Amino acid sequence: xxxxxxxxxxxxxxxxxxxxxxxxxxxxxxxxxxxxxxxxxxxxxxxxxxxxxxxxxxxxxxxxxxxxxxxxxxxxxxxxxxxxxxxxxxxxxxxxxxxxxxxxxxxxxxxxxxxxxxxxxxxxxxxxxxxxxxxxxxxxxxxxxxxxxxxxxxxxxxxxxxxxxxxxxxxxxxxxxxxxxxxxxxxxxxxxxxxxxxxxxxxxxxxxxxxxxxxxxxxxxxxxxxxxxxxxxxxxxxxxxxxxxxxxxxxxxxxxxxxxxxxxxxxxxxxxxxxxxxxxxxxxxxxxxxxxxxxxxxxxxxxxxxxxxxxxxxxxxxxxxxxxxxxxxxxxxxxxxxxxxxxxxxxxxxxxxxxxxxxxxxxxxx
Amino acid sequence: xxxxxxxxxxxxxxxxxxxxxxxxxxxxxxxxxxxxxxxxxxxxxxxxxxxxxxxxxxxxxxxxxxxxxxxxxxxxxxxxxxxxxxxxxxxxxxxxxxxxxxxxxxxxxxxxxxxxxxxxxxxxxxxxxxxxxxxxxxxxxxxxxxxxxxxxxxxxxxxxxxxxxxxxxxxxxxxxxxxxxxxxxxxxxxxxxxxxxxxxxxxxxxxxxxxxxxxxxxxxxxxxxxxxxxxxxxxxxxxxxxxxxxxxxxxxxxxxxxxxxxxxxxxxxxxxxxxxxxxxxxxxxxxxxxxxxxxxxxxxxxxxxxxxxxxxxxxxxxxxxxxxxxxxxxxxxxxxxxxxxxxxxxxxxxxxxxxxxxxxxxxxxx
Numbered sequence: 001x002x003x004x005x006x007x008x009x010x011x012x013x014x015x016x017x018x019x020x021x022x023x024x025x026x027x028x029x030x031x032x033x034x035x036x037x038x039x040x041x042x043x044x045x046x047x048x049x050x051x052x053x054x055x056x057x058x059x060x061x062x063x064x065x066x067x068x069x070x071x072x073x074x075x076x077x078x079x080x081x082x083x084x085x086x087x088x089x090x091x092x093x094x095x096x097x098x099x100x101x102x103x104x105x106x107x108x109x110x111x112x113x114x115x116x117x118x119x120x121x122x123x124x125x126x127x128x129x130x131x132x133x134x135x136x137x138x139x140x141x142x143x144x145x146x147x148x149x150x151x152x153x154x155x156x157x158x159x160x161x162x163x164x165x166x167x168x169x170x171x172x173x174x175x176x177x178x179x180x181x182x183x184x185x186x187x188x189x190x191x192x193x194x195x196x197x198x199x200x201x202x203x204x205x206x207x208x209x210x211x212x213x214x215x216x217x218x219x220x221x222x223x224x225x226x227x228x229x230x231x232x233x234x235x236x237x238x239x240x241x242x243x244x245x246x247x248x249x250x251x252x253x254x255x256x257x258x259x260x261x262x263x264x265x266x267x268x269x270x271x272x273x274x275x276x277x278x279x280x281x282x283x284x285x286x287x288x289x290x291x292x293x294x295x296x297x298x299x300x301x302x303x304x305x306x307x308x309x310x311x312x313x314x315x316x317x318x319x320x321x322x323x324x325x326x327x328x329x330x331x332x333x334x335x336x337x338x339x340x341x342x343x344x345x346x347x348x349x350x351x352x353x354x355x356x357x358x359x360x361x362x363x364x365x366x
Numbered sequence: 367x368x369x370x371x372x373x374x375x376x377x378x379x380x381x382x383x384x385x386x387x388x389x390x391x392x393x394x395x396x397x398x399x400x401x402x403x404x405x406x407x408x409x410x411x412x413x414x415x416x417x418x419x420x421x422x423x424x425x426x427x428x429x430x431x432x433x434x435x436x437x438x439x440x441x442x443x444x445x446x447x448x449x450x451x452x453x454x455x456x457x458x459x460x461x462x463x464x465x466x467x468x469x470x471x472x473x474x475x476x477x478x479x480x481x482x483x484x485x486x487x488x489x490x491x492x493x494x495x496x497x498x499x500x501x502x503x504x505x506x507x508x509x510x511x512x513x514x515x516x517x518x519x520x521x522x523x524x525x526x527x528x529x530x531x532x533x534x535x536x537x538x539x540x541x542x543x544x545x546x547x548x549x550x551x552x553x554x555x556x557x558x559x560x561x562x563x564x565x566x567x568x569x570x571x572x573x574x575x576x577x578x579x580x581x582x583x584x585x586x587x588x589x590x591x592x593x594x595x596x597x598x599x600x601x602x603x604x605x606x607x608x609x610x611x612x613x614x615x616x617x618x619x620x621x622x623x624x625x626x627x628x629x630x631x632x633x634x635x636x637x638x639x640x641x642x643x644x645x646x647x648x649x650x651x652x653x654x655x656x657x658x659x660x661x662x663x664x665x666x667x668x669x670x671x672x673x674x675x676x677x678x679x680x681x682x683x684x685x686x687x688x689x690x691x692x693x694x695x696x697x698x699x700x701x702x703x704x705x706x707x708x709x710x711x712x713x714x715x716x717x718x719x720x721x722x723x724x725x726x727x728x729x730x731x732x
Contacts, residue, residue: 225620253619
């Protein structure tokens with residue numbers, strides 16, 4: 001089989017086995033608390049009648065789907081509740097490739113590694129468009145790469161790994177390019193609650209039969225292990241996506257969906273604001289320390305990640321392992337995200353020890 | 367897209383909307399209680415630290431995988447915890463077809479409708495082998511149908527919809543046929559706890575690199591909505607199945623896996639015996655009433671299902687809807703399971719009202 005296993009689990013396992021204290025900045029697992037209403041939802045669920053332990057509707061618990069549809073301003077019928085954003089992206093990309101309107105998937109470089117993996121698994125061809133030094137995607141570059149072979153354009157804003165947030169103009173252009181080439185824009189917006197720039201724009205802003213928006217509660221509610229996400233599909237694409245969802249997974253896990261529905265209803269906006277504020281403070285702390293150490297780094301406009309570059313220390317898996325063993329800081333190798341950031345390392349700000357981590361890096365590289 | 371949506375959800379929706387009392391014998395949703403330890407596991411989980419709400423290992427919580435491996439007598443590494451048996455079958459069939467050792471999938475007729483749907487979705491060709499009047503699969507017929515084009519042989523024992531339990535000799539032969547044709551036997555054993563014949567034999571009894579066993583806790587613990595299942599793969603096939611699992615779903619839902627692990631540890635065998643006994647009594651009650659009504663029917667050796675045939679009333683979707691409206695009993699159309707049982711209807715014994723249902727049928731058809 002030709003598609004690659006993402007490196008995340010490998011690095012996390014290596015870090016967990018290290019014979020020293022390691023600050024984990026590998027995964028995108030939030031270290032903050034889920035909403036209290038989520039825990040309450042699980043407790044409630046545990047005491048329900050046993051018929052509530054059986055198959056939910058394949059497309060998701062009605063109560064959850066309706067809330068998602070209302071919040072996103074779309075029809076219930078357009079929403080499929082999935083096993084996390086991972087499955088939503090899989091369904092979206094499968095749908096784009098099955099339309100028989102091209103077999104090429106346009107991806108950014110750097111890229112979230114699951115996208116090229118899914119592309120190959122689904123029989124598509126990868127084609128990469130480099131972003132600029134700030135992580136911004138130039139629509140003109142996408143337009144130049146697009147052709148009648150383009151089946152899908154897959155983007156992620158706020159972005160993992162660059163931290164870039166795409167402008168409204170960029171999103172509008174991406175939808176237009178998908179339309180012009182009879183392709184599907186797949187817009188993965190899983191970090192939408194962690195927009196630090198104030199300019200995040202959802203692809204849902206632009207009504208089109210050529211865009212699918214994917215999302216999840218994994219990051220916004222700090223529950224990556226619950227696997228509750230969703231896709232919003234245009235009316236013409238939703239039926240086939242629903243069929244694939246049913247044939248692959250039958251349905252998502254009901255206790256998790258129930259708890260998320262409860263948390264959506266009863267969580268104050270202040271919960272999300274506090275976590276965004278926490279993240280903002282960590283960005284400041286970490287980048288200040290990197291600055292003081294003379295390192296090159298990116299300042300994220302959103303998402304959880306800072307990329308940093310150290311002289312003579314390219315972002316290879318080998319160097320990441322060395323950094324775990326010798327500095328006690330675990331990041332992700334830049335080479336995991338494509339060729340454009342091979343010299344860089346990615347650090348996730350999901351630990352209260354970001355300042356200590358930056359100090360360890362500064363000491364190690366000084 | 368050419369693959370079909372299973373009819374289950376359609377019929378269940380129709381029955382739910384009927385303007386009268388309907389006895390639901392459509393789905394395979396047990397109406398009995400889950401283990402108490404399962405509820406207890408959910409309550410425990412709700413109070414865990416937030417790091418336990420993040421991604422479990424992609425292949426499943428270690429504690430759960432280890433218990434499965436121990437119970438099934440295989441290495442932990444061979445087990446992938448999946449989003450129900452549905453995903454396990456999808457992974458198994460994908461693996462068989464990706465080996466590039468044929469593109470044909472041998473299925474039984476009648477067949478559980480998800481199997482042909484998955485086959486087409488995965489780009490395989492369906493080829494059906496008819497079972498005999500008792501639902502038994504003759505290995506000689508499978509051998510006659512097998513060729514170098516055979517990628518997979520997919521079987522289900524105890525069987526849905528026939529209720530047949532395959533003998534040890536049959537299972538041994540099926541493994542041998544898969545080996546002889548460089549194919550993969552996919553043995554879906556999700557009803558193993560509901561063997562009423564005492565002769566159920568798992569394909570795991572026959573060590574081979576050419577068989578994958580799938581299963582779930584959906585039926586055994588009466589939790590179809592939790593979506594916790596697993597596949598046991600031969601060492602040469604497990605790595606690629608794990609990659610596909612990761613690329614499609616990342617991981618399964620952690621609260622559900624946690625609760626199942628807890629229930630596996632703390633549930634007395636008497637729990638499973640009591641449910642099997644309940645099912646046995648329902649088989650007696652329902653078939654006695656059908657007998658008294660002069661109907662033709664099958665007596666299941668296992669699983670939840672009785673098939674029945676009424677003169678001049680073939681098992682079409684239209685007739686199923688008429689039976690819902692006019693008799694107040696909801697079953698599944700035989701045509702949903704392939705051509706061999708088009709004249710029949712399938713009734714699931716997952717309601718305490720089986721006697722009343724049989725009486726309604728007898729009255730309606732007398």
